[in-house]
Amino acid sequence: MRCFVGFELVDTCLERLRQRIEPFCTFLNEELDWKVRMVLPKNWHMPGLLFQDLNEDERFEVWQEVKRNVGVGVWNDMLFPWTGLALWPTPRRPSMICLDAPAYPEANLWPLASKLTTLPFAKADTTHFAEYRPQITLVRFSGPVSRPYAREWATPTVRKVLPLVPPSAIRFDRVSMFLSDASPKKPIYTREYTAGI
Numbered sequence: 001m002r003c004f005v006g007f008e009l010v011d012t013c014l015e016r017l018r019q020r021i022e023p024f025c026t027f028l029n030e031e032l033d034w035k036v037r038m039v040l041p042k043n044w045h046m047p048g049l050l051f052q053d054l055n056e057d058e059r060f061e062v063w064q065e066v067k068r069n070v071g072v073g074v075w076n077d078m079l080f081p082w083t084g085l086a087l088w089p090t091p092r093r094p095s096m097i098c099l100d101a102p103a104y105p106e107a108n109l110w111p112l113a114s115k116l117t118t119l120p121f122a123k124a125d126t127t128h129f130a131e132y133r134p135q136i137t138l139v140r141f142s143g144p145v146s147r148p149y150a151r152e153w154a155t156p157t158v159r160k161v162l163p164l165v166p167p168s169a170i171r172f173d174r175v176s177m178f179l180s181d182a183s184p185k186k187p188i189y190t191r192e193y194t195a196g197i
Contacts, residue, residue, distance in 0.1 A: 002052055002180045003059060005066055006045040007172040014041045020163035021138050027161050035142040043189050046136050049112060050125040058120035063177050063193045069111055070175060070195045080104065080134045082167050088135065091150035097139035099165055107132035173197060
């Protein structure tokens, strides 16, 4: 079962972010004819540990450790230096538009990092975690990427309407374990466990 541990935004932050992203997405669709759709705000999250294949017992074991970390306040008051929206995974062939932050080596100091050499934690995408780069997927592209999005993204037309998202606008108040069923049309995220932080 593909799953991940992710951090979820405070509801008021979700609403403020939606107010910025929704008109931008409409602009891309209607003014530039970009084939994009806004991800539902309830699905906006910052992925942490990613796993490709954990059974139910293994997920429960991982979650117990996540809960323990929540209990000692490991993720209290997370604040990342968000640099704004970016085309992901590469500007030349994007599949999404994400809120982006620089690589965050401090993630390797999170207690979960010390578990990555033991099962079931060793089933995580340890490369992703070693080069941890905070991002929140806000908009997805529909269909094949067949136009010079990177060049258009850099034009004054887009830059002048690009939403500004200051770091203080993004706060997290819960961590969840999601089961993920990604398809080309619509990824489905199911929360298996959730805890407040």
